[in-house]
Amino acid sequence: AASGRPLKLLTLLLVVQGDRVLLGMKKRGFGMGKYNGYGGKVEAGETVLEGALRELHEEAGIKATDATPRGRMLFEFRGEETVMDVRVFSASAFEGEPTESEEMTTEWFGVDKLPFDRMWADDRHWFPILLDGGFFRGYFEFEKDKIVDGVLERTADA
Numbered sequence: 001a002a003s004g005r006p007l008k009l010l011t012l013l014l015v016v017q018g019d020r021v022l023l024g025m026k027k028r029g030f031g032m033g034k035y036n037g038y039g040g041k042v043e044a045g046e047t048v049l050e051g052a053l054r055e056l057h058e059e060a061g062i063k064a065t066d067a068t069p070r071g072r073m074l075f076e077f078r079g080e081e082t083v084m085d086v087r088v089f090s091a092s093a094f095e096g097e098p099t100e101s102e103e104m105t106t107e108w109f110g111v112d113k114l115p116f117d118r119m120w121a122d123d124r125h126w127f128p129i130l131l132d133g134g135f136f137r138g139y140f141e142f143e144k145d146k147i148v149d150g151v152l153e154r155t156a157d158a
């Protein structure tokens with residue numbers, strides 16, 4: 001029998017092209033004021049990958065052509081019951097031109113110049129694994145924007 005806390009399935013897609021990463025500044029809603037990859041909820045009737053590709057197109061105007069699973073993060077907020085189950089993808093190729101949306105900007109950052117102090121606090125822990133081509137799984141407990149507990153491992157697959 002399924003036990004434990006409710007999981008909320010979310011996607012996160014990072015476009016990494018050589019030595020640059022496409023990030024968006026979230027203009028409103030959850031994560032507002034932070035740079036992040038593109039993603040969000042998975043809708044009924046779509047796969048997790050389809051959901052990730054849909055969110056990328058809605059938020060940044062591009063269609064990734066080689067998206068692949070890279071990791072899985074579980075996030076919880078102290079005092080909240082739901083655990084966020086974030087499926088992380090990366091892509092290096094896309095069709096179209098990155099285009100700002102109502103939700104997100106589209107900005108390229110050099111891999112050595114990522115704005116970690118304006119990103120979620122977990123990113124600085126798993127981005128190095130993402131960028132070296134590895135896979136990862138992690139769990140982070142947040143209190144507001146701070147990490148109060150967490151574990152992260154490099155894995156053989158996503």
Ligand SMILES: Cc1cc(-c2ccco2)c2oc(N)nc2c1
Pocket residue numbers: 010011012031036037039040075076084086120121122123142
């Ligand atoms: C708590 C939390 C949530 C998300 C998220 C929401 C939707 C997709 O991802 C994060 O993304 C990153 N990079 N850190 C994150 C922390």
